Amino acid sequence: QPQWLRLPWQSWVGGVGAITDGKENKTLSGHERRNSEARQNGKGASHGVAPEIALQPPNDDTELDLRGSSSASSTDRASSTLRQRKPDNVPPSTLPIIQPPTIMPPTITSPVIQEPESPTTPKAEPTSLSQPVPSLFLAESSSSLMMPPPPLPSSRPNGRIPALNQYPAPNSAQRARGPTPNRGPPAASSSSSSSGLAPPPTHSSKPAKPSRQVVLTPGHSPLDWARISGPNSDLRGVPAATPYLRVTPSMLKAQTGRKGKDAWMAINGKVYNVTPYAKFHPGGVPELMRGAGRDGTKLFGEIHPWVNYETMLAACLVGLLVEEPEGKESEMDRMD
Ligand code: HEM
Numbered sequence: 001q002p003q004w005l006r007l008p009w010q011s012w013v014g015g016v017g018a019i020t021d022g023k024e025n026k027t028l029s030g031h032e033r034r035n036s037e038a039r040q041n042g043k044g045a046s047h048g049v050a051p052e053i054a055l056q057p058p059n060d061d062t063e064l065d066l067r068g069s070s071s072a073s074s075t076d077r078a079s080s081t082l083r084q085r086k087p088d089n090v091p092p093s094t095l096p097i098i099q100p101p102t103i104m105p106p107t108i109t110s111p112v113i114q115e116p117e118s119p120t121t122p123k124a125e126p127t128s129l130s131q132p133v134p135s136l137f138l139a140e141s142s143s144s145l146m147m148p149p150p151p152l153p154s155s156r157p158n159g160r161i162p163a164l165n166q167y168p169a170p171n172s173a174q175r176a177r178g179p180t181p182n183r184g185p186p187a188a189s190s191s192s193s194s195s196g197l198a199p200p201p202t203h204s205s206k207p208a209k210p211s212r213q214v215v216l217t218p219g220h221s222p223l224d225w226a227r228i229s230g231p232n233s234d235l236r237g238v239p240a241a242t243p244y245l246r247v248t249p250s251m252l253k254a255q256t257g258r259k260g261k262d263a264w265m266a267i268n269g270k271v272y273n274v275t276p277y278a279k280f281h282p283g284g285v286p287e288l289m290r291g292a293g294r295d296g297t298k299l300f301g302e303i304h305p306w307v308n309y310e311t312m313l314a315a316c317l318v319g320l321l322v323e324e325p326e327g328k329e330s331e332m333d334r335m336d
Contacts, residue, residue: 212283212284212287213282213283213284214282214283214284216279216280216282217279220279220280221280222280222282224280225277225280225312226312229276229277229312229313229314229315229316230315231314231315233315234315235273235276235277235315235316236273236315236316236317236318237262237273237275237276237318238273238318244317244318244319244320245271245318245319245320246319246320246322247264247266247271247318247319247320247321247322248321248322248323248324248325249295249321249323249324250324252264252266252271252293252294252295252321253293253294254293255273255292255293256292256293257275257278257289257292257293262275263275263278263288263289263292263293264292264293264318265291265292265293265294265295265296266294266295266296266297266321267291267295267296267297267300267309268297269320269321270310270317270319270320270321271317271318271319271320271321272309272313272316272317272318273316273318274288274291274292274313274316276315276316277312277313277316283303283304295321
């Protein structure tokens with residue numbers, strides 16, 4: 001940018017006008033130029049902060065040094081960093097007297113990108129339509145081409161939908177079956193004890209049986225039984241080396257749990273010594289002893305078929321229930 005094109009305020013700012021070219025580094029060159037000028041005068045050490053000071057707006061003491069560079073002493077030129085400098089090539093008579101300027105922030109304009117003469121991307125240009133675009137407005141004139149609206153139903157006065165004040169309809173089959181369950185008052189034929197919150201009669205069930213479980217004594221919980229009847233336990237009540245016995249009904253009949261004998265019970269062909277389990281039985285000792293000395297399969301299944309007796313009584317297994325020998329049976333029958 002030529003010097004004569006610079007405006008006075010651009011000259012005062014010291015090259016800030018060059019920013020309008022979009023090149024910010026010229027601002028630094030303006031500062032650097034003045035710094036180097038001060039250093040050349042031997043005052044560089046005391047004017048090291050010149051760039052910051054030069055950018056501040058001038059106060060009342062700021063005035064334009066009209067004496068020119070030739071008549072100014074080194075001190076004056078060094079202090080010119082605090083004053084307004086004049087351009088070197090402008091005659092003093094043409095210099096305007098600058099009032100304390102109002103610093104406007106330099107306007108940084110982005111460079112305008114000039115498009116080439118023949119752009120590779122074709123530009124869209126308005127073209128004249130050969131046929132008119134059909135109008136989407138429902139004008140009166142076009143109504144003759146459109147389908148007429150459907151006629152209003154004659155059964156609905158004013159086209160309104162009648163209010164459904166009754167659902168189901170009075171003559172519907174749903175209403176004929178009676179009111180919706182639990183949604184209305186009970187029918188006159190139903191029992192007087194039923195209420196709106198009570199379940200319908202078809203859902204009523206027998207009252208649950210009261211629990212017959214007993215309070216087990218301390219140390220006889222199901223967990224305690226599981227602990228003492230582990231896989232290595234032997235609670236059969238017979239000598240350790242005794243193999244599984246073939247238990248006849250007459251043998252079973254003698255093991256009733258009385259007279260110092262253990263209580264044996266047969267369930268599904270297996271005979272168990274239930275005496276060690278008696279105090280652990282949730283149903284109590286007397287209930288358990290109902291099956292002592294006999295085949296308790298039916299009794300057991302009637303009360304708690306879900307109980308896994310085989311696992312629970314594995315350590316109490318005495319043997320298998322077998323039929324009575326022919327001779328023995330006839331002999332016992334004869335004794336009876
Ligand atoms: C055959 C003779 C038996 C009778 C008469 C009998 C009777 C009962 C009774 C009345 C109850 C209480 C049920 C209730 O909760 O109201 C009961 C619970 C129980 N009995 Fe027996 N019992 C017998 C044999 C056994 C045997 C051999 C065992 C061992 C496997 C056993 C294990 C149990 C268990 C684990 C319960 C608790 C069931 C539960 O809470 O669901 N019972 N028993």
